[in-house]
Amino acid sequence: MKKMKEQIKKFIPSFLIDWYHFSLSFLGAVLYGFPSKKIKIIGVTGTNGKSTTVDLVARILEEEGYGVASLSSIKFKIKEKEWPNELKMTMPGRFKIKQFLRQAVKAGCQYAVIEVASEGIKQHRHRFIDFQVAVFTNLTPEHIEAHGGFEKYKKAKGDFFKSVKEVHVVNMDDKYADYFLGFPSEKKYVYGISNKPKGKKWEFIGAEDISASRNGTSFTVGNTAFNLKLLGEFNIYNALAAICVGLSQGIKIETSKKALEKAEGISGRMEEVISSPFKVFVDYAFTPNALEKVYQSIRSGFNPSKMICVLGSCGGGRDKWKRPVLGGIAADYCDRIIVTNEDPYDENPMEIIDQVYKGAKGRAEKILDRKEAIREALSSARPNDAVIITGKGCEPWICLADGKKIPWDDRRTVREEFSKIDI
Numbered sequence: 001m002k003k004m005k006e007q008i009k010k011f012i013p014s015f016l017i018d019w020y021h022f023s024l025s026f027l028g029a030v031l032y033g034f035p036s037k038k039i040k041i042i043g044v045t046g047t048n049g050k051s052t053t054v055d056l057v058a059r060i061l062e063e064e065g066y067g068v069a070s071l072s073s074i075k076f077k078i079k080e081k082e083w084p085n086e087l088k089m090t091m092p093g094r095f096k097i098k099q100f101l102r103q104a105v106k107a108g109c110q111y112a113v114i115e116v117a118s119e120g121i122k123q124h125r126h127r128f129i130d131f132q133v134a135v136f137t138n139l140t141p142e143h144i145e146a147h148g149g150f151e152k153y154k155k156a157k158g159d160f161f162k163s164v165k166e167v168h169v170v171n172m173d174d175k176y177a178d179y180f181l182g183f184p185s186e187k188k189y190v191y192g193i194s195n196k197p198k199g200k201k202w203e204f205i206g207a208e209d210i211s212a213s214r215n216g217t218s219f220t221v222g223n224t225a226f227n228l229k230l231l232g233e234f235n236i237y238n239a240l241a242a243i244c245v246g247l248s249q250g251i252k253i254e255t256s257k258k259a260l261e262k263a264e265g266i267s268g269r270m271e272e273v274i275s276s277p278f279k280v281f282v283d284y285a286f287t288p289n290a291l292e293k294v295y296q297s298i299r300s301g302f303n304p305s306k307m308i309c310v311l312g313s314c315g316g317g318r319d320k321w322k323r324p325v326l327g328g329i330a331a332d333y334c335d336r337i338i339v340t341n342e343d344p345y346d347e348n349p350m351e352i353i354d355q356v357y358k359g360a361k362g363r364a365e366k367i368l369d370r371k372e373a374i375r376e377a378l379s380s381a382r383p384n385d386a387v388i389i390t391g392k393g394c395e396p397w398i399c400l401a402d403g404k405k406i407p408w409d410d411r412r413t414v415r416e417e418f419s420k421i422d423i
Contacts, residue, residue: 021093021123028095029128035101036130039069039109042245043126043164045116045157046137046171048290049238050090052230052266053137056242056259057113063259064251069104072115074267074394076100078107086396091120097129118143118156126160133248134164134185135241139176140289144319158183169244171237172197172204189248191240205244207236214302224253228260231270232297268393270294273414277383277423279304282410284393286314286342288325291390295333304386308377309334311390312370313356316345316399323352327359334388336380337364340373342391343399370398374410375417389414 029036044053051072058070058077069078073090076083078100091097097114104112116126116134139157141150154176161168161183168185170177172192181188181202188202197204207219216229217236221243228239239260246256265271274280279302285291291311298307309330313323330337339356341349349368357364367373377387389410392398397405 018124021125022127024093024095025124025127028098031095032098032102034128035098035105036112036128038105039101040111040133040249041101041129041131042111042113042133042135043116043129043131043160044113044135044137044241045118045121045160046135047140047142047287048285048293049137049234049241050115050117051284052235052238052269053135053241054113054115055266056238056263057135057245058111059259059263060242060246060251060256061111061113061249063255063262064246064249066111067107067109069100069107069109069112070114071097071100071112073117078104078109081107084394084396088395088397088399089120090115090117091125093120093123093125097125101129116160118153119146121156121160122146126163131160131164133167133169133245134161135169135245136161136171136174136177136180137237137241138171138174138289140287141322142287142319144321145317154179167248169241169248171241173237187248189244191237191244193236203244203247205240205247207240210236212236212297212301221253224257226257226260229264231265231272231301232293234293234297235270268395268411270297271394271411273411274387274418278381278385278387280378280381280387280414280418281389282393282414283388283390284395285390288322288329291326292329292333294388294390295329298386298388299333302386305382305384306335306386307333308336308338308381308385308387309390310338310340310370310373310377310387311356312340312342313352313391314343314345315347315349315352316343317347318345320355323355324359327356327364328361331359331361331363334363336377338367338373338377339364340367340370341398342370343397344401345399346401370408370410371413371417374413375420378414378417378421 054072061068167187169189172190172195191205209220211218212233218227243256285294398408
């Protein structure tokens with residue numbers, strides 16, 4: 001069915017496809033009564049860190065006493081009710097976002113925090129949603145084939161910022177910060193660790209006295225010290241973005257501190273699944289930038305004797321360029337590398353594995369079955385080692401050809417296989 005749809009698309013002019021998606025977005029807004037006019041909407045875009053930032057922003061708003069809804073690639077949440085996002089879509093189509101916002105309004109929420117993906121922007125899923133705040137986390141190459149090049153991918157993110165007129169929150173340390181700061185807005189908040197804007201009227205939130213360890217991260221903003229349970233220096237950036245959003249909504253930094261220090265971690269993001277006698281981490285990292293940051297964080301924060309890494313890459317024609325790059329990053333950081341299946345979709349999974357393998361400089365081994373790969377990694381681990389399993393995080397499926405899905409959870413598989421090991 002998927003292949004048939006792709007073939008049909010080839011014969012339809014692009015402007016008609018564009019009009020079709022735009023019309024769907026408008027019809028969804030009409031059908032559900034333009035719900036965003038009755039609730040404040042915050043959108044978070046970028047390549048990495050979106051889901052975590054959505055979660056942290058929602059926590060700060062909740063700490064202030066607001067009713068909050070949130071939508072990310074991990075989960076849907078309306079006040080206390082939450083359920084997993086099993087759609088394999090960051091921004092669901094077919095009216096689902098407008099329906100979700102209508103439910104949030106009906107539940108009495110004052111805010112909704114939404115993860116905004118480039119594919120969703122391309123298909124106009126952000127249209128007819130009145131965003132008050134746009135947040136930019138970072139930008140690295142991703143979805144290149146889908147957009148027809150990095151510049152078009154960047155432009156999609158920029159189109160979202162262009163549509164939001166009230167508040168912009170931008171990572172000052174990202175190389176594309178100036179691009180996003182170039183879009184007009186009533187207020188701008190910038191954050192970072194390395195770069196402080198000079199001669200600008202933007203409000204700057206900078207982290208100082210930074211520390212990242214096996215217990216979490218710590219930093220100060222002005223006179224306020226933050227001690228978070230979140231692992232990895234990259235999570236300091238996510239926290240700073242969330243603090244900026246809080247300030248833009250009149251929330252004191254002390255409230256943000258209280259909310260962020262309660263956060264135990266985000267599902268499938270640097271999640272420590274096994275703690276002893278060796279560590280096992282599951283992370284969603286599927287981009288080169290994210291993968292390298294995960295490896296760096298574990299190496300510096302935990303100083304393991306060996307890093308045993310299980311990874312793969314996505315199929316379906318998605319970003320084939322990055323497959324050998326991922327393998328190369330694993331070769332730079334890992335002591336043992338197992339390349340395995342991830343989400344092959346309609347591609348031959350062994351061909352994907354071979355492409356990742358080629359980038360690993362002859363240092364990897366190939367195991368097609370993901371469960372077997374995880375079992376082998378766990379069996380070879382010794383005390384003080386770290387096993388890092390990346391690419392899926394808390395995703396509930398392995399996606400195969402013709403739309404077929406196999407129920408899956410890396411974390412559950414780790415626990416099951418770990419219980420069988422004679423330690």
